Amino acid sequence: ILDALPDGVVVINAADQVICVNPAAERILGRSAEEILGRSRRAVVGPTGDPLLAGVLEGRTRGRVEREVTTLDGSVRHIAYTSAPLPAGCELQVLTDRTVASRLRQQVNRLDTLAALGEMAAGVAHEIRNPLNGIDGFAALLGRELVSEGRNEDVSRYAARIRRGVSEINAIVSNLLGFAAPQGLQNGRVDLHHLLSSVCAEAQEFAPKDVSIHFHSEAGVASEVEGDTVKLRVVFLNLIRNAVEAVHEDGTVQVDLEADHGKLIIRVRDDGPGLAPAMRLKLFRPFSTTKAQGTGLGLAIAHKVCALHGGTIEHEESEHGCTFRVELPAAIEEANE
Template identity: 30%
Template sequence: MHFFRVSSLKTQLLIIILLAMLVPAAAMLYDIFIATKTDDVLINETEQKLIQITNLINEQMQREINISDEIRCATLSDIFNSVVVPLIEHYPGVRICLYERETDNIIIYGHLHEFGARLPEEKKERERRIYNETQAGIASVLSSGTPITRLGKTYDDRFLEHLVPIKNNNSEVIAVIWTEQMMHPIFAQSSRVRLVLRYIIFCVFGIGVAVTLFTISGIVNRIRIIKDGIIKMEKNLNNRLPEMSGEMGHVAAAINEMAQVLAEKEQLIDQYRRSENLMSMGRTITEIAHELRAPVSVIQATAQAMEINIKDTQLKDYVERIEQQVERHNKLINEILDFGRPDPGTMEPLDINDLVNSVLTTMEPLFSKADIMLEFKTTAQTPLIISGNAEKLKQVFINLSLNALDAMQQHGTLTIQTYSKDGYALVSVRDTGEGIAPEDLPNIFEPFYTKKARGSGLGLAISKRIIQIHGGIIDAKSEAGSGSIFTMRLPLQQICNAPEQD
């Protein structure tokens, strides 16, 4: 089967070209070697017969003409009649005619159309028709003064005629006699068949050439499409060749399938590499966090002990600053441990709307201070219940809210909207801040990737991990200068007639 697919394109082209060339060649060979020779045989036999008859009549008439020095028209006609009448019955199917130059009259004996039927004609009409059919031959003999043989045709037949000049004693052509015989019907049929064959040959040849050109053009265009597609695939394996018919379609499909396999393998390799990196990094940062926790705990305990025993107000203020920084370091260590060792904790039924409201209540004073308006919208008439860890999810909403606050700085609007769709509870967080640059957007969920001067780069990475361990998805859309929108999808535990939003 594979061999057929590989070789059939070449076979198809060869068959088309051979058909385009062999059929005309065969017809031409038939016309040259068979039909033409058959015609030659028929013509030669008839020609010899007509020459014999014409020469016989010519000799007898010339003898009679030479007897008299002066030939009158009636005498020429009488001579022709006296010579032809005894002969005509011996040559059935042969027409013997005389054309008198001086009087422009013709005399006709015999019948030409014994193989066919023609409607009865008046004598004058018949003579005029015969003269018109032979006029070219008569004119040629009158001008050249030599005998000729020609193949003539009527509207439905072919005939052969032999014309001979009649001369007077001064060698002037005074008349023309000719004999003619209709060719056998097979001759006319053969001529018509050959004519039809020629038309068929030209049509077949033209169609063959057109089909060949069309096929080659189609193949060239498809090869060009495949070549351009492969060039695009070199830059992006997600590009696909368009569907095609025939064998080029099989080639395009095979290339698309190969590109799909390569893309999947590349994605798997990238995921494996990222997983390895994350695992390695998780182990490293967990070890570092453990090592940091011990000295920080000692510093914290020492500061607390100092705070109890110090009475000086200024020194007490310094100790409080130390405790604040220790608390900040503890928070960072906890974030590192959360990222390196994610733990969903206790899962319980939660109402997304209640969870969002509690976060907004906590964050409201901070946003009011920055003159940022908070908006909460929901299209759900009933609770959107999910299974999750409230503290972990609050951490996600707080991270997103604080990022929005940093993006807007002063003034703006933070809009949080909840709705359900396809069995998921969706929460979107939209800000009117400066937005995220296109080159940064694909990397914002990567650990330690940040553009903030004092950021750790772990907030969004931890948020993504928390959403993932809840069986959800988080993504972001943004344009520089137009704000950002983060959307989380969490599987619903139950939904009671909650309207869905597209």
């Protein structure tokens, strides 16, 4: 019966040792029963130190407790634990893998947020852009007037700074609109090898001198996709810029392109401190950022653009630094006539 259950079953004896593990528990915990049996409950931890079993039961049935953990095989799972006492001081734990349900719930929340932003964005664009256009226009007139009259150059630069500030605010509004109500794709053939090489070269220009950006592509790989060059460029530029900002002195950002069964896979890796655990749950949500000057829209826009191209973007677990993986369908090669 235990072998047929979809939920994991773990039995712990009075000495706090694991004495029974069913196949579902092996799958959820990421290790075979032989590697778990006989171990203390406290010794069953994931690679990041997450306890993979619930704490000691205090004489009664425990209600469901849910948490996200990194299991022994390195995968991130959302597990629900229910515990009950057994005779002779033993304890029963039932582990339910709620990973799929949790991800679906996150997607629903993201769609709800998107719907609310869609209504807000149109109003924001109208209410903010009208006065911004006025400020920009008057600052341009002021700058020209000061130059024509030969006024102090410092005063002329102040007018130029006003225009730059207006441009930055306009960019934020555009990002908000791009996330909430993205325009359709201007599809065409996009050579990802060429695009990524160009983006890496551009990113190296704004990167600190001690930060290196490297691009590698598999030799002879067919690197074309059907997509929007401008929007894909924004995705990869955002990812590489985030990586550059994450690394320390003498840091390295690695961009790799490879083909795999009709898909093109792009990985952007950095050797920085990695992603904070609290941020993993909020990835791709709008306005989620740890940067003092960030808007938190870059990854949200990247997620939406990848979805519009029939692809995906996700964070990959790694021991060091941070890795983002983008997967896009490769363009279908036209048959020779």
